[in-house]
Amino acid sequence: MKIYTYPSEAAETRVKAVVKRDIAFDDAMVASVKQILEDVRARGDAALIDYANRFDSPDLTVDELRVTPAEFEAAAGAVDADFMGSLNRATEHIEGFHRQQLRKSWIDTARPGTLLGQMFNPVGAAGVYVPGGQGGNTPLVSSVLMGVIPARIAGVEKICMVTPPTRDGSVNPHMLVAAERVGVDAVYKVGSAWAIAALTYGTETVPGCDVIVGPGNIYVTIAKKIVSGTVGIDMIAGPSEVLVIADDDANPEYTAADLLSQAEHDVLASAILVTDSQKTAEAVQAAVAEQVKQLHRRDIAEKSLADYGAIMVVPDIDAAIDLANKMAPEHLELHIREPFDHLGKIRNAGAVFVGDYTPEPVGDYIAGPNHVLPTAGTARFSSALSVDNFIKKTSIIHYSEAAFRDEAEDIMRLADIEGLGAHANSVRIRLEK
Ligand SMILES: NC(=O)c1ccc[n+]([C@@H]2O[C@H](COP(=O)([O-])OP(=O)(O)OC[C@H]3O[C@@H](n4cnc5c(N)ncnc54)[C@H](O)[C@@H]3O)[C@@H](O)[C@H]2O)c1
Ligand SMILES: N[C@H](CO)Cc1c[nH]c[nH+]1
Numbered sequence: 024m025k026i027y028t029y030p031s032e033a034a035e036t037r038v039k040a041v042v043k044r045d046i047a048f049d050d051a052m053v054a055s056v057k058q059i060l061e062d063v064r065a066r067g068d069a070a071l072i073d074y075a076n077r078f079d080s081p082d083l084t085v086d087e088l089r090v091t092p093a094e095f096e097a098a099a100g101a102v103d104a105d106f107m108g109s110l111n112r113a114t115e116h117i118e119g120f121h122r123q124q125l126r127k128s129w130i131d132t133a134r135p136g137t138l139l140g141q142m143f144n145p146v147g148a149a150g151v152y153v154p155g156g157q158g159g160n161t162p163l164v165s166s167v168l169m170g171v172i173p174a175r176i177a178g179v180e181k182i183c184m185v186t187p188p189t190r191d192g193s194v195n196p197h198m199l200v201a202a203e204r205v206g207v208d209a210v211y212k213v214g215s216a217w218a219i220a221a222l223t224y225g226t227e228t229v230p231g232c233d234v235i236v237g238p239g240n241i242y243v244t245i246a247k248k249i250v251s252g253t254v255g256i257d258m259i260a261g262p263s264e265v266l267v268i269a270d271d272d273a274n275p276e277y278t279a280a281d282l283l284s285q286a287e288h289d290v291l292a293s294a295i296l297v298t299d300s301q302k303t304a305e306a307v308q309a310a311v312a313e314q315v316k317q318l319h320r321r322d323i324a325e326k327s328l329a330d331y332g333a334i335m336v337v338p339d340i341d342a343a344i345d346l347a348n349k350m351a352p353e354h355l356e357l358h359i360r361e362p363f364d365h366l367g368k369i370r371n372a373g374a375v376f377v378g379d380y381t382p383e384p385v386g387d388y389i390a391g392p393n394h395v396l397p398t399a400g401t402a403r404f405s406s407a408l409s410v411d412n413f414i415k416k417t418s419i420i421h422y423s424e425a426a427f428r429d430e431a432e433d434i435m436r437l438a439d440i441e442g443l444g445a446h447a448n449s450v451r452i453r454l455e456k
């Protein structure tokens with residue numbers, strides 16, 4: 024990882040490259056995703072199978088697109104009791120955290136003669152994208168829980184899950200067991216942009232949904248961005264990111280391990296260390312170089328660090344926090360003395376991990392908060408996946424005659440200013456009654 028002095032021109036260029044990396048999609052990628060979306064819209068299942076055969080699963084047929092009861096049953100027999108223990112524990116924690124987010128419809132009658140309020144209703148159908156990697160080689164089992172649990176708690180009636188199939192046309196058994204555990208209604212073997220198209224437009228096999236949630240690689244992210252508005256989406260939850268703020272007291276081995284934990288996700292992932300200590304910068308640089316050699320996904324981590332990694336040396340911890348707020352990382356770790364004294368200064372981050380014993384994977388798997396988080400600087404305006412992403416709010420408005428008469432002049436005046444005579448008339452006609 025390269026060490027930069029921040030601020031400097033070189034450091035600023037790297038910051039921009041990281042923050043803009045999935046918004047500055049290259050035109051060819053966007054064009055290819057648009058073409059996939061149009062193709063699925065026009066040809067439905069036939070297009071899904073063509074893409075699945077080309078990218079993930081050479082022999083998959085239309086009849087195999089939906090996971091069957093027999094496949095769920097076989098999956099249940101293929102996982103061990105230890106996995107079930109961990110799955111149950113994670114599920115309980117995630118359910119507990121998300122239950123706190125449920126809100127009740129409300130009405131307010133404080134203003135005489137009026138009744139105002141909001142009704143909260145779940146969307147009818149949600150599509151949950153679960154990343155699987157090409158040919159299902161990186162099955163993010165934990166993302167099943169993160170996508171489905173909030174939808175279930177919101178009360179969504181129909182929850183469909185999509186994920187790329189493996190080369191042999193199956194879905195990882197741990198993923199299927201997790202899906203069944205949290206009450207998914209159907210699982211479809213489709214990945215990438217064609218899965219987002221299927222959930223948006225519907226095909227013969229895959230039903231269209233009202234809302235699509237879940238993280239994914241650049242193709243998934245571009246597709247979600249394009250279909251947003253036709254369906255609801257949760258957020259831009261693209262290639263993973265971590266920004267660690269560390270002082271001269273931080274453990275360089277821990278810090279390096281945490282940076283690598285996100286760098287290994289994707290060649291487009293980003294891992295940044297910001298420190299006020301040259302000694303820490305150099306120690307972490309050396310630890311990363313050493314630890315990366317041991318990784319099974321070394322190539323991915325090395326490319327991501329080369330393209331989107333950095334060690335920024337800043338004058339002090341306040342400057343580190345300013346830089347974090349500017350970059351708005353998906354994950355922010357604080358490896359500093361008295362971290363809670365600084366927490367209130369953090370304004371832009373998907374999730375903050377505080378202290379030596381809260382490495383980011385605690386949040387990925389088991390703590391309870393959602394690990395589907397905004398990336399590429401979008402934590403400036405969006406938040407973790409939550410129950411809210413599945414809820415619509417409908418306003419309720421009632422006026423008595425007296426309340427209506429009391430405010431009639433105001434309504435007519437505002438309508439006249441807008442030049443909307445029919446609006447004013449709908450008030451006047453009642454006053455003349
Ligand atoms: N922000 C978050 O909350 C969050 C959470 C978890 C994971 N992630 C990110 O999700 C991503 C998961 O990516 P992944 O690739 O492992 O799984 P994925 O399921 O998102 O993508 C794999 C799919 O993309 C397809 N694909 C490969 N090359 C393609 C091409 N040229 N054109 C179109 N499609 C192509 C594959 O065939 C497969 O179907 C990572 O970037 C990870 O960092 C983000
Ligand atoms: N760190 C990812 C979010 O960027 C989530 C994840 C799932 N599995 C492992 N990690």
Ligand SMILES: [Zn+2]
Pocket residue numbers: 263284285288384387
């Ligand atoms: Zn992770």
